[in-house]
Amino acid sequence: MKTKIEFPETLTEAIKYFADADTALQFMVSIRWPDGNVTCPVCKKSNAAFLSTRRIWKCRECGKQFSVKVGTIFEDSPLGLDKWLPAFWMIVNAKNGISSCELGRALGVTQKTAWFMLHRIRLAIQSGSICRFAGNVEVDETYIGGKARNMHVGKWKAIGRGMVNKTPVMGLLERGSKGKSSRVMLKVVKTVRRGELQDHVRQNVEKGSEVHTDALRSYNGLAQDYVHNVIDHAVSYVRGHVHTNGLENFWSLLKRAIRGTYVSVEPFHLFRYLDEQAFRFNERKNSDAGRFIAGIFGVIGKRLQYAKLIGQAGSVVATT
Numbered sequence: 001m002k003t004k005i006e007f008p009e010t011l012t013e014a015i016k017y018f019a020d021a022d023t024a025l026q027f028m029v030s031i032r033w034p035d036g037n038v039t040c041p042v043c044k045k046s047n048a049a050f051l052s053t054r055r056i057w058k059c060r061e062c063g064k065q066f067s068v069k070v071g072t073i074f075e076d077s078p079l080g081l082d083k084w085l086p087a088f089w090m091i092v093n094a095k096n097g098i099s100s101c102e103l104g105r106a107l108g109v110t111q112k113t114a115w116f117m118l119h120r121i122r123l124a125i126q127s128g129s130i131c132r133f134a135g136n137v138e139v140d141e142t143y144i145g146g147k148a149r150n151m152h153v154g155k156w157k158a159i160g161r162g163m164v165n166k167t168p169v170m171g172l173l174e175r176g177s178k179g180k181s182s183r184v185m186l187k188v189v190k191t192v193r194r195g196e197l198q199d200h201v202r203q204n205v206e207k208g209s210e211v212h213t214d215a216l217r218s219y220n221g222l223a224q225d226y227v228h229n230v231i232d233h234a235v236s237y238v239r240g241h242v243h244t245n246g247l248e249n250f251w252s253l254l255k256r257a258i259r260g261t262y263v264s265v266e267p268f269h270l271f272r273y274l275d276e277q278a279f280r281f282n283e284r285k286n287s288d289a290g291r292f293i294a295g296i297f298g299v300i301g302k303r304l305q306y307a308k309l310i311g312q313a314g315s316v317v318a319t320t
């Protein structure tokens, strides 16, 4: 009998912990099949024999062999869980994000491999399944990229030109209450026109909530479904509880992270970077191990193939 090892708390411990192939396998099995019933991905029956020398299962019903990586973002990757799980740990816990160069060095893989791992892991931690926001919700937009990367949309409007290479990003921030910390949801938008911004608010914020925006005209009309509080930044930044300071602070954190870590963020890939930053922000009160566990559940059922990633990038670059 092996002695039970404590779940890691630091990166060094995580690397050591997951370097043991059996421990890494056991961990993934407990995430994938929490009730202990290893299920065949083909026939969905739970009657499989474990082939311990190869660490795979053979289904007794349909004869198909499968590993714990099937149907996860790790499928089709020749890299073992001893690389994937520490990579996951590093990405969810790096405050300002991590570059593919750094990740490659830390794991002993090429920068190209690390780049692909980063993108797959970002897919896993996308905030798509997050519940609707409610209560007090701040809504704001900003531009990322190009010369105006650090410019608020209000300032940009004052200048009014040179929009090339800047990507508008919309943010929602649900303020914290009763021990719950605030959380954000980000979206790359095509324009900051009314239709697109308001659709996003209506899809993601519960009716009747208090919504705080600046005086951008695109937000006119939200009062039909929400208590719409407007703070005109030409006049002041705070009026009682009416402000968008939570998001303003988040924008500055985000821009610092992007500038400090990444050489450039292509518009097509931007949404994944944003989801990664939003995830870390929303889980900021969690421990490193807690963030790791929160993120790892996104691994299941999400796959991203290299060709698809590159193909999409190519086609999108061509149209922007």
Ligand SMILES: [Zn+2]
Pocket: 040, 041, 042, 043, 044, 045, 059, 060, 061, 062, 063, 064
């Ligand atoms: Zn089967």
